[in-house]
Amino acid sequence: MLNHGGDLDIIQKKYNISREKIIDFSGNINPLGISNKIENTIKNNINVITTYPDKDYISLKNSISTYCNCNKNNIIVGNGSTEIISLFIKNLSPKNAIIVSPSYSEYERELKNNNCNIHFFDLKEEDDFLLNVDKLISCINDNIDLIVLCNPNNPTGTAINNNQIKLILNKCKFLMIDETYAEFSSDIENICATSLVNDYDNLFVIRGTSKFFGVPGIRLGYGICKNKNILDKINKYKDPWSVNSIANLIGISMFDDKEYIQNTKNLILNQKQFIFEELSKIKNLKFYKSSSNFILCKILNNKTTSSKLFEDLIKENILIRDAKSFPFLDDTFFRFCILSEKNNRLLIQKFKNILS
Amino acid sequence: MLNHGGDLDIIQKKYNISREKIIDFSGNINPLGISNKIENTIKNNINVITTYPDKDYISLKNSISTYCNCNKNNIIVGNGSTEIISLFIKNLSPKNAIIVSPSYSEYERELKNNNCNIHFFDLKEEDDFLLNVDKLISCINDNIDLIVLCNPNNPTGTAINNNQIKLILNKCKFLMIDETYAEFSSDIENICATSLVNDYDNLFVIRGTSKFFGVPGIRLGYGICKNKNILDKINKYKDPWSVNSIANLIGISMFDDKEYIQNTKNLILNQKQFIFEELSKIKNLKFYKSSSNFILCKILNNKTTSSKLFEDLIKENILIRDAKSFPFLDDTFFRFCILSEKNNRLLIQKFKNILS
Numbered sequence: 220m221l222n223h224g225g226d227l228d229i230i231q232k233k234y235n236i237s238r239e240k241i242i243d244f245s246g247n248i249n250p251l252g253i254s255n256k257i258e259n260t261i262k263n264n265i266n267v268i269t270t271y272p273d274k275d276y277i278s279l280k281n282s283i284s285t286y287c288n289c290n291k292n293n294i295i296v297g298n299g300s301t302e303i304i305s306l307f308i309k310n311l312s313p314k315n316a317i318i319v320s321p322s323y324s325e326y327e328r329e330l331k332n333n334n335c336n337i338h339f340f341d342l343k344e345e346d347d348f349l350l351n352v353d354k355l356i357s358c359i360n361d362n363i364d365l366i367v368l369c370n371p372n373n374p375t376g377t378a379i380n381n382n383q384i385k386l387i388l389n390k391c392k393f394l395m396i397d398e399t400y401a402e403f404s405s406d407i408e409n410i411c412a413t414s415l416v417n418d419y420d421n422l423f424v425i426r427g428t429s430k431f432f433g434v435p436g437i438r439l440g441y442g443i444c445k446n447k448n449i450l451d452k453i454n455k456y457k458d459p460w461s462v463n464s465i466a467n468l469i470g471i472s473m474f475d476d477k478e479y480i481q482n483t484k485n486l487i488l489n490q491k492q493f494i495f496e497e498l499s500k501i502k503n504l505k506f507y508k509s510s511s512n513f514i515l516c517k518i519l520n521n522k523t524t525s526s527k528l529f530e531d532l533i534k535e536n537i538l539i540r541d542a543k544s545f546p547f548l549d550d551t552f553f554r555f556c557i558l559s560e561k562n563n564r565l566l567i568q569k570f571k572n573i574l575s
Numbered sequence: 576m577l578n579h580g581g582d583l584d585i586i587q588k589k590y591n592i593s594r595e596k597i598i599d600f601s602g603n604i605n606p607l608g609i610s611n612k613i614e615n616t617i618k619n620n621i622n623v624i625t626t627y628p629d630k631d632y633i634s635l636k637n638s639i640s641t642y643c644n645c646n647k648n649n650i651i652v653g654n655g656s657t658e659i660i661s662l663f664i665k666n667l668s669p670k671n672a673i674i675v676s677p678s679y680s681e682y683e684r685e686l687k688n689n690n691c692n693i694h695f696f697d698l699k700e701e702d703d704f705l706l707n708v709d710k711l712i713s714c715i716n717d718n719i720d721l722i723v724l725c726n727p728n729n730p731t732g733t734a735i736n737n738n739q740i741k742l743i744l745n746k747c748k749f750l751m752i753d754e755t756y757a758e759f760s761s762d763i764e765n766i767c768a769t770s771l772v773n774d775y776d777n778l779f780v781i782r783g784t785s786k787f788f789g790v791p792g793i794r795l796g797y798g799i800c801k802n803k804n805i806l807d808k809i810n811k812y813k814d815p816w817s818v819n820s821i822a823n824l825i826g827i828s829m830f831d832d833k834e835y836i837q838n839t840k841n842l843i844l845n846q847k848q849f850i851f852e853e854l855s856k857i858k859n860l861k862f863y864k865s866s867s868n869f870i871l872c873k874i875l876n877n878k879t880t881s882s883k884l885f886e887d888l889i890k891e892n893i894l895i896r897d898a899k900s901f902p903f904l905d906d907t908f909f910r911f912c913i914l915s916e917k918n919n920r921l922l923i924q925k926f927k928n929i930l931s
Contacts, residue, residue, distance in 0.1 A: 228630070265614055302817070436628060
């Protein structure tokens with residue numbers, strides 16, 4: 220069972236394809252790979268692995284602070300956004316939480332591990348999966364300790380803006396926003412909540428680096444929050460050094476790599492426009508406007524299912540995400556991410572062949 | 576406050592010495608650095624950071640299984656031995672534990688974080704800090720859920736053998752042995768408990784790579800245990816991917832680097848013999864026979880204290896470990912590890928100058 224996009228080892232074994240040959244449209248990872256700057260930084264500093272990383276990660280936090288325009292004292296770094304999600308939930312220890320859903324499976328796993336009652340607030344297909352904020356707010360009562368939101372949301376690609384986020388913050392005890400995909404949005408200033416951290420004590424923003432910076436292998440994520448209670452608790456209970464020296468080294472230079480960041484934004488924007496245009500031409504396929512680097516689609520005829528489409532494509536070394544394992548989605552939904560122009564064209568052609 | 580050897584960032588700031596200039600006798604880290612083999616492996620495979628590590632770490636576990644001659648299904652890998660200690664204690668959730676002490680501070684921190692009552696079983700100075708196993712066993716009653724032992728022990732360097740370990744295993748509910756320093760011992764077959772894992776369901780062995788393989792920056796540790804209950808619990812609750820792709824890559828080749836392993840053993844053995852001989856010549860200094868790569872010493876006259884010795888040496892860029900922060904030790908104790916012959920000679924000469 221594929222619980223995460225990009226489970227390449229499972230695919231490799233099951234379909235007998237070597238990892239390197241798989242064109243991975245399922246992992247939502249920046250296709251630019253790493254920049255020469257980062258590659259050289261590693262090659263010239265391999266010796267960092269012979270010493271412990273700075274336990275306080277001061278240079279890394281400075282770098283994130285500049286990148287996100289936030290106070291460095293409000294930053295927690297961790298072993299991927301996964302550790303940050305886990306640390307926040309463990310230390311908040313909510314009894315009742317609402318997950319805006321369908322969404323990333325780790326929230327549910329971590330809340331369950333902490334014996335939290337989970338309520339799913341479902342994004343409706345008839346609303347094109349856009350979050351109805353008024354309706355969400357009407358579900359918040361005194362028992363609800365936490366709202367979990369991925370923004371832009373995975374797998375729907377939908378996002379809400381800062382004004383809508385404020386409405387939720389004014390009503391709830393705590394809001395955790397996972398912004399793993401925020402940097403891919405062309406409307407980042409409006410969507411991303413880091414600028415609200417100073418004004419809201421009940422906001423915890425989570426960021427990863429795996430997707431936007433294309434480095435899932437380094438395991439580097441961070442959280443931004445002003446609430447001293449929760450920060451102190453997390454710092455007390457977290458393992459020291461969970462971000463290793465190589466991840467620390469890369470992080471320090473990566474957030475400042477303006478050329479790479481701009482190239483990524485340009486690629487995603489241009490390719491998304493192209494893909495939207497091409498998808499519009501395919502009958503029997505509906506797609507949802509995405510604020511991120513992936514697109515959720517729905518098959519409208521009976522010719523195939525998401526599983527069958529998955530199987531047809533993997534035979535040609537193309538890996539998409541069958542979205543039926545997400546709550547509230549069925550076997551008409553699949554997701555794919557934006558790769559290079561060449562690969563995107565290939566995928567669009569396959570869709571045309573199979574679905575038309 | 577230096578809670579860990581090798582807190583070079585704190586030293587750098589406090590004493591205004593650049594990290595690179597510090598001769599670090601406090602970190603207990605293999606002075607050989609990394610081998611050319613490992614350096615080339617990284618340089619030729621930097622792209623591993625663009626994909627997630629295998630969530631099941633199959634190749635890494637195979638490599639550890641061969642190295643430790645143990646069943647790969649009994650292995651858990653984690654972000655340094657720190658994560659393994661933390662995962663084991665969280666999931667065992669002992670109410671009462673005995674720590675054989677003085678020892679590494681993380682055991683106490685983690686047990687406290689899990690609201691465990693801690694009882695310290697103190698290694699006696701009059702016994703040269705050798706563990707009195709009979710006495711330890713007589714302290715074990717039905718309330719004690721866990722015995723924590725570092726073997727060889729940090730900072731005393733003392734170790735017990737497999738027959739003694741069996742006596743404890745036959746009496747206690749669970750024994751956690753941290754073998755971070757076992758590979759430095761010339762008597763590893765007798766000391767290391769991995770061969771007992773198959774016979775004892777109540778044994779959890781922890782290994783790190785930071786010290787012996789000289790790579791604290793990669794954060795790679797592992798646990799070996801046969802108890803399915805505790806393994807299943809840990810696997811259920813642990814974050815996926817906590818060992819990053821570079822650590823995974825290095826781990827896979829490192830355990831098979833026979834030349835590096837042998838060179839390390841030779842260096843430590845030869846230098847330890849030389850250091851013991853030289854220390855014997857210094858009046859007013861007592862040292863404890865160590866089964867590891869570090870040596871605990873006691874100042875016998877009033878000429879100086881461990882803190883003063885530390886301060887005198889750091890002015891010359893030499894960093895030793897003032898051992899008075901360990902439970903049951905006072906300001907006559909300090910610890911240093913074995914580095915290159917040149918650096919060892921330098922340190923011995925300083926000791927002679929200051930202490931004689």
